[in-house]
Amino acid sequence: MKMRSFQVCQCGAPLQMNETEAPKPTGTQVLLKMLAAGVCHSDLHIWDGYYEIGGGKKLMLADRGIKLPLTMGHENVGEVIAVGPDAKGVKVGDVRLVNPWMGCGECKVCQRGEENLCLKPQNVGVFAQGGYATHMLVPSHRHLFDIGNLKPVEAAPLACSGVTAYSALKKVESTLKDEAVVIIGAGGVGLMGVTLARKMGAKNIIIVDIDAAKREAALKAGATKAIDGSAPDAVQQIQAATGGGAWATVDFVGSGATVNLAVNSTIKGGSVVVVGLYGGDITIPTPYMPLRAMTVRGSYVGSQTDMAELLELVKRTGMPPVPMKTRPLEEVNATLNDLRAGKIVGRVVLTPAA
Numbered sequence: 001m002k003m004r005s006f007q008v009c010q011c012g013a014p015l016q017m018n019e020t021e022a023p024k025p026t027g028t029q030v031l032l033k034m035l036a037a038g039v040c041h042s043d044l045h046i047w048d049g050y051y052e053i054g055g056g057k058k059l060m061l062a063d064r065g066i067k068l069p070l071t072m073g074h075e076n077v078g079e080v081i082a083v084g085p086d087a088k089g090v091k092v093g094d095v096r097l098v099n100p101w102m103g104c105g106e107c108k109v110c111q112r113g114e115e116n117l118c119l120k121p122q123n124v125g126v127f128a129q130g131g132y133a134t135h136m137l138v139p140s141h142r143h144l145f146d147i148g149n150l151k152p153v154e155a156a157p158l159a160c161s162g163v164t165a166y167s168a169l170k171k172v173e174s175t176l177k178d179e180a181v182v183i184i185g186a187g188g189v190g191l192m193g194v195t196l197a198r199k200m201g202a203k204n205i206i207i208v209d210i211d212a213a214k215r216e217a218a219l220k221a222g223a224t225k226a227i228d229g230s231a232p233d234a235v236q237q238i239q240a241a242t243g244g245g246a247w248a249t250v251d252f253v254g255s256g257a258t259v260n261l262a263v264n265s266t267i268k269g270g271s272v273v274v275v276g277l278y279g280g281d282i283t284i285p286t287p288y289m290p291l292r293a294m295t296v297r298g299s300y301v302g303s304q305t306d307m308a309e310l311l312e313l314v315k316r317t318g319m320p321p322v323p324m325k326t327r328p329l330e331e332v333n334a335t336l337n338d339l340r341a342g343k344i345v346g347r348v349v350l351t352p353a354a
């Protein structure tokens with residue numbers, strides 16, 4: 001059986017279609033026929049081969065072990081078409097979401113379910129071949145999740161933007177119901193964050209974005225107040241809206257300017273969770289850390305537990321209504337270019353099997 005993959009063969013150059021023999025699963029491996037593959041903004045960084053880390057410096061992904069040719073695509077739902085002899089809990093015909101944030105499966109970090117923090121990451125579509133293809137080989141059944149009655153194209157973005165937003169919000173869960181939560185950035189992940197925050201019990205959600213249209217979208221998605229992050233008094237506006245300063249800010253942009261804004265508008269004892277990979281750097285006066293008892297931490301995608309909890313939450317309360325369009329797999333290059341040009345509102349999900 002043949003499979004087609006769209007691969008990065010050279011950083012930043014158009015993906016090339018390669019046809020190969022579809023692999024036969026061995027051990028715990030599972031072969032999927034791809035039903036849905038979401039196109040994520042972070043694919044642009046993977047494609048380019050680097051992240052900006054401020055001051056014109058770059059974090060090269062090749063130094064982190066990314067090898068070409070690479071099939072990107074980490075938001076995947078597929079139908080099981082073959083299983084290895086040791087694969088458990090799945091059978092041919094099952095439709096499953098792939099948790100792409102895989103580790104070695106053997107270290108202490110993986111054993112406690114935090115495979116997303118493993119020092120030997122094998123993330124699908126980043127370090128291992130992903131879903132911009134007709135088929136995909138998943139290393140183990142343990143990364144497959146039942147989506148119940150959710151549609152594959154709806155569920156696919158939960159694998160990245162969904163679990164990223166959920167995991168970040170969980171890190172401020174202690175104040176989520178009783179205090180305002182500030183969400184910076186109303187792009188795809190930020191909007192997911194707004195709707196998930198509401199599902200998780202947040203009553204007061206303040207969205208900060210520099211784009212009026214995105215602020216409007218966030219208010220429609222359930223934010224209670226919107227603030228223009230580029231206003232000269234943005235810090236004061238956030239402090240006023242939160243009753244003196246933010247207990248919890250989740251920054252889905254992650255630029256120097258947004259993290260500074262988050263730090264400066266935090267109350268004593270408050271937390272800033274940086275999720276976005278926009279790039280930049282910040283300077284924090286060190287006495288702030290103890291004197292304000294402030295937490296500044298990062299959050300990267302989500303754990304196996306986060307993925308299971310998120311799917312439970314969504315099955316129970318419904319899919320976040322994030323705008324979504326489908327396109328054929330062959331339009332992957334055009335889609336990535338549109339994404340880079342800022343022409344995509346919400347999510348595009350490729351449908352290889354359509």
Ligand SMILES: [Zn+2]
Pocket residue numbers: 040041042043074160161
């Ligand atoms: Zn992603």
Ligand SMILES: [Zn+2]
Pocket residue numbers: 103104105106107108109110115118119120
């Ligand atoms: Zn590991």
